[in-house]
Amino acid sequence: MAMLDLHDDTSADYEQFEKEQLAQDRDASRVDTADVDDATAQNLINDLVDADIVTPVPEDQVLVHEPSGTVFDSSTQLAVFHRGWTVGRDADAEGE
Numbered sequence: 001m002a003m004l005d006l007h008d009d010t011s012a013d014y015e016q017f018e019k020e021q022l023a024q025d026r027d028a029s030r031v032d033t034a035d036v037d038d039a040t041a042q043n044l045i046n047d048l049v050d051a052d053i054v055t056p057v058p059e060d061q062v063l064v065h066e067p068s069g070t071v072f073d074s075s076t077q078l079a080v081f082h083r084g085w086t087v088g089r090d091a092d093a094e095g096e
Contacts, residue, residue, distance in 0.1 A: 041079035048082065
């Protein structure tokens with residue numbers, strides 16, 4: 001019976017390479033939210049209000065993200081949420 005030479009077995013290398021590639025793919029598809037400052041968030045919120053995606057409720061001092069029904073009291077939180085929601089929705093559409 002022939003003995004396997006552990007130095008010739010590259011299956012673990014291939015599995016590690018595949019894991020690294022999958023991790024890089026996941027990282028590339030994630031949204032970077034660190035770049036959402038107050039000015040960027042406010043500009044995005046203004047655009048979303050104009051597009052009827054966000055509804056401001058002045059008496060409660062909140063913003064409603066209409067497609068999801070989620071309520072926010074921070075424009076930055078809403079901007080970050082909307083970016084993630086958009087990426088998630090796009091990923092779901094690609095998977096269909």
